[in-house]
Structure formats: structure tokens, C-alpha cells
Amino acid sequence: MNTELLEIRDHLGRFAPFDRLSDELLDAAASEVQVSYYRADTEILARDQETHELCYIRSGAVEMYRRSGSLYNRLGEGEIFGYSDLLRRRGVQFPVRAIEDTLIYFIPEAVFERLCEENDDFADFVEEGGSALKTTVEHQRRNSDMMTSRVRKLIRRYPTMVEPSATLQETALRMRDESATAVLVLSFPDEDHSQQFTLADGQHWKLAGILTDRDFCTRVLAAGVTPDTPVTEVMSKDPITVQSEESLYEAMLCMLRNNVHHLPVLHRRRPIGVLHLSDIVRYETHSSLYLVSNIYSQSNVAGLERLSIEVRSAFVQLVSEGADSQMIGRALSSIGRSFTRRLIELAQEELGPAPIPFCFMALGSMARDEQAIVTDQDNALVLSDDFVSADHDDYFLKLATFVSDGLAACGYSYCKGDIMATNQDWRQPLRVWKEYFSTWIEDPNPKRLLDSSIFFDLDGVYGEEVFVEQLQDLVASKASQSPLFLAAMARNACNRTPPLGFFRTFVMEKDGKQNNSINLKRRGTAPFVDLVRVHALACGSTAQNTFNRLEAINKARILPEGGSARLGHALEFISMVRLRHQVMDIEAGQQPDNNIEPESISSRDRHYLKAAFETLSHAQKFIKFRYPIPTKGRRTET
Amino acid sequence: MTPFLSNKHDQTSWADYMASCAQVARNPGLQRFYAAGVPDPQTPIGEVPLVALDLETTGLDAVRHGIVSVGALPFTLKRIPLARSHYWVVQPRQPLSEESITYHHITHSEIETAPDLGDILAELLEVLAGSLVVVHYRNIERPFLNRATRTRMGENLLFPMIDTMQLEARVHRKRRWAWLKRLSGRPSVSLRLAESRERYHLPFYTGHHALLDALATAELFQAQIARHYSPQTPVSDLWC
Numbered sequence: 001m002n003t004e005l006l007e008i009r010d011h012l013g014r015f016a017p018f019d020r021l022s023d024e025l026l027d028a029a030a031s032e033v034q035v036s037y038y039r040a041d042t043e044i045l046a047r048d049q050e051t052h053e054l055c056y057i058r059s060g061a062v063e064m065y066r067r068s069g070s071l072y073n074r075l076g077e078g079e080i081f082g083y084s085d086l087l088r089r090r091g092v093q094f095p096v097r098a099i100e101d102t103l104i105y106f107i108p109e110a111v112f113e114r115l116c117e118e119n120d121d122f123a124d125f126v127e128e129g130g131s132a133l134k135t136t137v138e139h140q141r142r143n144s145d146m147m148t149s150r151v152r153k154l155i156r157r158y159p160t161m162v163e164p165s166a167t168l169q170e171t172a173l174r175m176r177d178e179s180a181t182a183v184l185v186l187s188f189p190d191e192d193h194s195q196q197f198t199l200a201d202g203q204h205w206k207l208a209g210i211l212t213d214r215d216f217c218t219r220v221l222a223a224g225v226t227p228d229t230p231v232t233e234v235m236s237k238d239p240i241t242v243q244s245e246e247s248l249y250e251a252m253l254c255m256l257r258n259n260v261h262h263l264p265v266l267h268r269r270r271p272i273g274v275l276h277l278s279d280i281v282r283y284e285t286h287s288s289l290y291l292v293s294n295i296y297s298q299s300n301v302a303g304l305e306r307l308s309i310e311v312r313s314a315f316v317q318l319v320s321e322g323a324d325s326q327m328i329g330r331a332l333s334s335i336g337r338s339f340t341r342r343l344i345e346l347a348q349e350e351l352g353p354a355p356i357p358f359c360f361m362a363l364g365s366m367a368r369d370e371q372a373i374v375t376d377q378d379n380a381l382v383l384s385d386d387f388v389s390a391d392h393d394d395y396f397l398k399l400a401t402f403v404s405d406g407l408a409a410c411g412y413s414y415c416k417g418d419i420m421a422t423n424q425d426w427r428q429p430l431r432v433w434k435e436y437f438s439t440w441i442e443d444p445n446p447k448r449l450l451d452s453s454i455f456f457d458l459d460g461v462y463g464e465e466v467f468v469e470q471l472q473d474l475v476a477s478k479a480s481q482s483p484l485f486l487a488a489m490a491r492n493a494c495n496r497t498p499p500l501g502f503f504r505t506f507v508m509e510k511d512g513k514q515n516n517s518i519n520l521k522r523r524g525t526a527p528f529v530d531l532v533r534v535h536a537l538a539c540g541s542t543a544q545n546t547f548n549r550l551e552a553i554n555k556a557r558i559l560p561e562g563g564s565a566r567l568g569h570a571l572e573f574i575s576m577v578r579l580r581h582q583v584m585d586i587e588a589g590q591q592p593d594n595n596i597e598p599e600s601i602s603s604r605d606r607h608y609l610k611a612a613f614e615t616l617s618h619a620q621k622f623i624k625f626r627y628p629i630p631t632k633g634r635r636t637e638t
Numbered sequence: 639m640t641p642f643l644s645n646k647h648d649q650t651s652w653a654d655y656m657a658s659c660a661q662v663a664r665n666p667g668l669q670r671f672y673a674a675g676v677p678d679p680q681t682p683i684g685e686v687p688l689v690a691l692d693l694e695t696t697g698l699d700a701v702r703h704g705i706v707s708v709g710a711l712p713f714t715l716k717r718i719p720l721a722r723s724h725y726w727v728v729q730p731r732q733p734l735s736e737e738s739i740t741y742h743h744i745t746h747s748e749i750e751t752a753p754d755l756g757d758i759l760a761e762l763l764e765v766l767a768g769s770l771v772v773v774h775y776r777n778i779e780r781p782f783l784n785r786a787t788r789t790r791m792g793e794n795l796l797f798p799m800i801d802t803m804q805l806e807a808r809v810h811r812k813r814r815w816a817w818l819k820r821l822s823g824r825p826s827v828s829l830r831l832a833e834s835r836e837r838y839h840l841p842f843y844t845g846h847h848a849l850l851d852a853l854a855t856a857e858l859f860q861a862q863i864a865r866h867y868s869p870q871t872p873v874s875d876l877w878c
Contacts, residue, residue, distance in 0.1 A: 032721050034719045035720070036717055106717065
């Protein structure tokens with residue numbers, strides 16, 4: 001080419017996927033361009049026509065149509081088409097028409113193939129929807145050090161371990177000699193060999209507990225326990241552990257969630273070290289870790305409220321460090337849970353201990369461990385069946401009000417649908433809750449379930465978590481046996497649909513209409529969550545987190561091969577676009593929300609978002625067929 | 639087509655003219671060029687090989703001013719392949735003013751090392767031979783090329799051209815009430831390359847680069863045919 005034709009080269013270089021080509025490849029592409037002009041309303045590619053070129057829109061706009069004649073895509077300046085047919089070496093599948101006067105740059109097949117071979121990013125971009133999303137999502141993960149660094153990287157020394165016969169003083173001596181801040185307590189294995197491991201001396205052991213230097217202060221000295229007491233009497237039993245293969249992020253989230261500062265690190269079952277909060281903090285600063293510790297040290301609601309401002313900076317840090325949506329959702333949920341737990345503790349300081357056992361239950365995103373930065377509170381109280389309204393309800397109403405007001409003060413606004421423990425309907429003994437769920441499942445109709453679908457994401461936050469586990473078990477066992485319930489849920493999961501894609505500064509709907517902005521939660525992540533919930537219920541899973549549910553779905557082989565992974569990648573991509581835009585909002589000093597204007601979405605993100613929307617759309621079509629309304633015993637809908 | 643299409647070379651004369659030139663031409667390059675001839679006047683434009691041509695000059699007068707660069711781009715109604723483009727910077731025999739240097743984005747040092755037009759003429763003729771030349775405003779390309787050939791070889795270089803500016807003028811002159819508009823002194827439509835392209839929603843290019851202008855002309859011609867003519871239009875309706 002004559003390098004004088006810089007206009008062409010520069011134009012290509014501004015748009016994905018050409019923007020990441022080397023100068024040499026970009027020159028190679030530009031020099032082989034063939035230009036052609038199409039009037040508005042003329043055909044560019046006819047169906048089944050043989051094709052040997054990639055098409056790039058220099059100016060104007062085109063539409064692609066499905067076999068059915070419905071709109072498949074509308075594309076404008078800087079966008080490409082025709083690559084799917086090239087990759088599959090087939091005739092044109094979706095005919096293309098110019099809808100405005102359009103100038104097309106054709107890039108010959110040989111050049112296209114060279115670009116794919118020599119530039120991975122280019123190849124990923126033109127790959128068919130699912131696998132392209134996979135590589136993009138994985139690429140985002142690769143770029144984060146915390147996501148890929150393993151826990152074992154931070155383990156520098158063998159753990160200090162004592163036998164069950166050790167006294168507190170012997171233990172303290174070992175800790176002093178080995179400069180350890182925590183000691184692992186071993187015990188002889190019982191019949192259950194699942195936790196057994198063997199040390200170098202051939203002796204079999206299992207990990208029984210952990211004792212930290214802080215415990216020596218609070219549980220030994222402060223409690224007046226004598227030095228000759230066996231260590232087993234004061235240790236924390238069955239400590240939370242982490243596998244050496246886990247990522248640092250995983251370890252961090254584990255500490256966040258459980259508010260522990262020491263994590264025994266295991267290789268399979270054998271302890272190989274103890275990870276301390278400061279090890280991770282030293283590795284990278286993590287405001288979310290400090291935040292959770294600080295939440296528990298606040299002595300009143302005002303202190304919590306002051307602290308809540310830091311949630312945003314913790315969120316921004318997580319996103320900028322390259323955490324994925326799952327990690328961020330779990331971190332934010334851990335923070336939300338910590339606020340809730342601390343508020344319940346503070347409420348009990350004020351109101352006195354609860355008269356009967358209870359469980360404070362999270363619903364919706366917190367229960368799924370998918371909380372966002374913009375979120376309201378959805379909670380309920382599951383009370384012991386000893387509940388007597390006249391005697392106990394006053395206490396629990398006060399408790400619920402205290403927590404709910406406190407959460408609102410900390411930025412978790414009141415639930416508009418009044419799904420909060422302050423609502424008497426949602427402050428009930430376990431047996432009533434069981435009736436609720438049984439009714440919803442056994443006598444379902446879409447309208448009723450629309451209001452109650454949030455209850456099918458449930459998790460205990462404080463108190464007798466076994467209450468909520470019982471409810472989770474009940475849902476898992478009953479739902480999978482109720483085709484009518486699944487059909488109703490499946491129908492509701494299709495209520496909110498994704499758009500077709502983007503066109504210029506607009507969001508383009510399937511009927512070709514154009515909107516100025518898109519709510520990526522309502523049109524993207526939420527329908528995914530709904531859809532995955534239905535499949536998870538169908539396979540009897542008690543998992544609440546969407547990604548965990550996808551794993552269960554995958555194991556149950558409900559979806560076609562690779563289907564659950566595809567859903568996961570698409571959800572992850574939409575989630576990350578949403579999260580990154582919220583960070584942009586925060587950094588621009590604006591209130592973060594879920595609405596995104598197309599002009600702020602890069603051409604690359606648009607391309608992958610379209611693929612993700614397509615995945616969602618297909619999945620919604622599939623779910624209606626998968627869970628049809630049973631013809632036998634079909635009930636009329638109200 | 640349109641009645642006012644008539645021009646001084648009637649439809650058969652171009653072929654005759656080229657044939658007779660081929661016989662008398664002494665320069666072998668010119669001789670080959672003329673011998674390649676022109677398509678039959680009735681040939682549909684969609685079947686003819688085309689070549690967009692643009693000259694950048696030091697001024698508008700073929701006698702006083704010279705050529706500084708030449709862009710040539712073979713194409714068809716279907717495709718304009720950039721890989722086949724040609725571009726030459728040449729040394730004008732007339733001095734180059736500062737204004738025209740900034741205008742054409744060509745530097746003094748580029749000019750100093752550039753060949754004389756005579757050295758690239760054979761190559762250029764080879765690119766043009768057998769194709770129908772498309773220019774925007776033939777009153778630059780035609781006289782300048784002819785003058786340059788005469789001064790170097792003592793022979794004429796004249797051949798049929800399609801002029802996108804003239805095609806544009808036809809469209810706007812035949813519009814109803816156009817004469818009234820002219821009478822009322824309203825500004826008539828601009829026929830310059832950039833403004834003409836705009837009417838077909840073609841993208842804006844930084845002008846005054848011979849190759850880019852050749853590309854711009856080729857695109858404009860595709861657009862004009864798409865909107866006002868058809869690939870079946872005989873070449874004689876278009877050339878002049």
C-alpha cells in the first residue's frame with residue numbers, strides 16, 4: 001500500500017478489534033482494503049452468497065436479518081460483520097442490507113486469517129459468542145495478581161502444632177520459641193478418616209483447633225484459666241481452613257466472611273502453615289479487610305454509619321485490582337453481613353438477649369453473596385417454634401426495627417417491597433415459614449411467585465442458622481418435584497429480556513426500537529440470576545450463589561454440554577461492565593447506579609455485551625421449553 | 639439520457655481519435671496507451687475497468703503552473719482495491735510557492751529528491767491504458783497532463799474522461815426550478831469534491847492529497863452511479 005492512505009489505517013485503528021493490532025498488522029490490513037459504496041436500502045450480502053471477505057463499516061449503517069426475517073443486528077461506523085461466515089467457511093447466514101448510504105471496507109479472507117493467527121485478541125473478538133466471552137472473562141482474571149497468586153506463595157514457615165495433651169503453658173512456650181502468633185492443636189483421628197493426615201514421623205493426626213495469641217489474652221488471662229489447663233479446653237474447635245491451592249482472594253474472602261485473622265493452610269488435609277491477615281494486607285492493601293474488622297469494633301450505630309462511607313472505596317479498590325464479579329459480590333456481601341451482625345449484637349446489648357432462639361435471614365443478593373454497591377435490604381426473621389406472639393413479638397419487632405434502621409443509616413436502603421423483618425409477615429416462627437414455602441411451591445402461579453421469588457435466595461446471617469438450612473432443604477426437595485412451580489418460575493424468569501445490542505448512542509431493542517440507556521441489572525444480570533435459580537431448583541440444589549448454582553446445574557447435566565459455563569461467562573461479562581461503570585460513576589463524583597448510556601461503552605464491550613445478551617436470550621428461550629406448564633392437572637392462572 | 643449531455647467529442651470519435659493517435663505516436667509508451675483504446679461507447683459502465691486519477695498542481699494554469707504529485711487508483715463499480723494504488727511525487731518545472739507546499743502537504747525535500755514527471759510518465763500511462771479514467775474536474779487533469787506530455791515528448795496526451803464534477807453538475811442543473819434559484823441569486827450547490835461527497839453521505843477526507851483525492855473521486859463515482867445511474871448505463875452517457 002501507499003502509506004499515504006493513512007486515513008484508512010487510522011480509521012481502522014480506532015475501532016476494536018483493530019485497535020490492538022501491531023502497526024505492522026494494521027498496515028497489512030489497511031493496504032489490502034477494498035472499498036465499496038452502497039446506497040441506502042440496497043443489499044450488501046445476500047443469504048447463502050459465497051463470501052471471502054471481512055466487512056468493515058467506514059460510514060453509514062447496516063442491518064442483519066435472521067432466517068425468519070427478524071432483525072439480528074444493526075451496526076454502524078467502525079463495526080464489522082461477515083466474520084462468522086468466514087470462520088465457518090459457509091455462505092452468508094444473515095443477509096446484510098445498508099439502511100443508510102454506506103461505505104464498506106472489505107478485507108480479504110487471507111488477510112483476515114493472518115490477523116486471527118497472529119493476534120489472539122483479534123481471534124477472540126471474532127470468535128462466536130460463547131467462547132469469545134470465555135477468553136475475555138479469563139483474560140480479565142489473568143490480569144489480576146491477587147486472583148492468580150496462590151495462598152502457598154505467602155507461606156514461609158511450618159506451622160506450630162501441639163498435641164492434644166499439651167497444657168496452655170507448654171503451648172505458650174512453643175509459641176514463644178517459634179515466634180508464632182497462632183498454634184494448631186492436633187488430635188488423634190477418630191473413625192472418620194476423612195480429616196486424617198500423616199506427619200513425617202508416620203503418626204496419624206487430625207486438625208482439632210487453633211489458639212492465637214489474642215486468645216491467650218481474652219480466653220486465658222482475662223478468664224482466669226490456669227496455665228496447666230489442657231489447650232483443648234480453650235482452643236477454637238474445627239477452625240476454618242484454606243487450601244494451599246486457593247487464590248489469595250479466596251483466602252481474603254474467607255477471612256472477611258468469618259472475621260478471622262488466622263487461617264490454617266492445608267495441603268489436602270495436612271497443615272502446611274498459618275496465614276495471618278497481615279500477610280495478605282502486606283501483599284496488597286485491602287481496605288475491605290480493615291473495614292470488616294472495624295465494623296466489629298464499633299460500639300454504636302453512629303460509628304457504623306461513619307464506617308459505611310468506606311464501603312465505596314473498598315469496592316473501587318476491589319474492581320481496580322481486577323477482582324471478578326463473584327469475588328466482589330462476596331466481599332460486598334461479607335461487608336453487608338458484618339454490618340447486619342454487628343447491628344444485631346448492638347440491638348441485643350440494648351434490648352437484652354432474645355427470649356427464644358431465632359435466625360436473622362438474608363434474602364436476595366446478600367443471600368446469594370452477590371451484593372452490589374447499590375443495594376437495598378431484604379431480610380426476615382425466622383423464629384423458634386416456641387414463639388408466642390404476645391410474649392415475644394414485641395422484642396423481635398424492636399430488634400428488627402433496630403437492625404433495619406441501622407442498615408438504612410449505613411446505606412442499605414429500606415426494601416420498597418417491604419420484605420424486611422419489620423414486616424410482621426416476614427417475622428414468623430419456622431413452622432409458618434415452612435408453610436409459606438410449601439404453599440408457594442405446591443400452589444404456584446406466576447403472579448404470586450413474582451413477588452416471592454426473592455425468598456428463594458435465602459441464607460442465615462445471625463443466630464440459629466440451622467433454621468434457614470431447614471428452609472433451604474425444604475425448598476430444594478420440594479421444588480424439584482413440582483413441575484408446575486418450575487414452569488411458573490421459568491415463565492417469570494423470562495419477564496425481563498435483554499436488548500439486541502447497541503447502535504451508535506442507542507440501546508437497540510429486538511423490534512428495532514432505540515433507547516437512550518440500559519439498566520444492566522434489570523436487562524442483564526437479574527434475568528440471568530432468575531434463570532439460573534430455576535435450573536438450580538430443578539436439580540434440587542441448595543446452593544444460593546449463582547456461580548455455585550451453575551456448578552450444581554453442570555453436575556446435574558440439565559443444560560446442553562458447556563451450557564452452564566457459557567451462562568457463567570456471559571453473566572460475568574455483564575456484571576463486570578456494570579461494576580466498572582459504577583466505579584466510573586463513583587470516581588466522577590456521581591451516585592453509582594445500574595443505568596448505562598451506550599456512549600460510555602467501548603466498542604469492544606459493546607461487541608461482547610451483544611454476545612452475552614444473545615446467550616441470555618437463547619437461555620430464556622430454552623427454559624420455557626425445559627419447564628413447560630404440565631398439561632395434566634393444569635390449573636387456570638389468576 | 640439527458641439532452642444536454644452532448645459534448646464536442648461525439649460518441650464514435652473517441653475510438654477513432656485514439657486509434658489515429660496510436661498510429662502517429664512516436665513515444666512507445668504513448669503508442670501503447672493509445673493502442674489500448676477505449677471501450678465501445680455502448681459498454682455498460684459496470685463492465686468497464688476504471689482508474690481514478692488526481693493531480694496536485696502548483697496552481698490552476700497549465701502553462702504557468704506544474705504538477706507536484708499524481709495519484710492513480712484502478713477500480714471497478716464494485717470494488718476499489720487500495721493494494722493497486724499508485725502515488726508519485728514529481729518535480730514541477732515551475733517553482734513551488736510556500737502556499738502550495740502547505741496546501742499539498744508536500745515538503746521541499748520531498749520535491750528535491752523527486753523525479754521529473756517524464757520519468758514516471760511511462761509507468762502512469764501503463765496504469766491508465768485500457769481503463770476509463772475518472773477525475774473530479776477534468777479541466778485540471780486534462781490540460782495539465784497534455785501540457786506536461788507536450789513539453790517532454792512533443793506529443794499530445796488526450797483521452798476520454800469521466801468527470802464526477804460534471805456528473806454532479808448535471809444532477810443539480812436538471813433539478814426543477816434550478817434556473818429560478820440561479821436567477822434569484824441564491825447560492826448554487828457547491829460541486830467541489832468534499833461537498834459533493836457529503837451529499838452521498840461519504841465520509842470526510844482530509845483533501846489535497848493526490849491519492850486520497852483519487853480514492854475520494856472513485857468513491858464518489860460509485861455513489862453517483864448507485865444513486866442516479868445504473869451499472870447498465872453505457873459509458874458514452876458518462877464520458878466526455
